[in-house]
Amino acid sequence: MTPDQVLEDALSRIGSDRLRYLCLDHPDPLVREEYGAWVLARDAGQPAPVLMPRPSPATRVATALKAGARWIAGGLKVVPDPVFEARMKLCRGCDHYDAGNDQCGVCTCYLAAKARLPGEECPLGKWRKYAVTKTKCGGCSKGRNRK
Ligand code: SF4
Secondary structure (H helix, E strand, C coil): CCHHHHHHHHHHHHCCHHHHHHHHHCCCHHHHHHHHHHHHHHHCCCCCCCCCCCCCHHHHHHHHHHHHHHHHHCCCCCCCHHHHHHHHHHHHCCCCEECCCCEECCCCCEHHHHCCCCCCCCCCCCCCCCCCCCCCCCCCCCCCCCC
């Protein structure tokens, strides 16, 4: 039996037109995949994965444009490699990470780009914005006037 047939069988047992649409006909492949996994888990009596609400395509475009504008306004800086790797490590270990597309399942951003941008942060607070500074040691007032 193919994976599609297994899903068809599970959907037949559940008998929901809405779930059938979300699993088989929704235009977003991430939605189809996520709901398919949810149906299969439920049908097998396993704990079903938590489904996160997804931003609409228009919201995604607006979010990407705002992130680009923030990046330009911030001087086109990127985070240092260790920060990028630390962010990606958190994402790869996250239940919402879509490894096939390197996308966040919550915000749907492409993480190879998002995790490079200092002004971006995880929508669930797993990693935060990063302040990129170019001041040399001694640029702040800490350590001055020590006796
Ligand atoms: S950005 Fe946050 S929610 Fe999205 S995959 Fe990374 S850690 Fe998970």
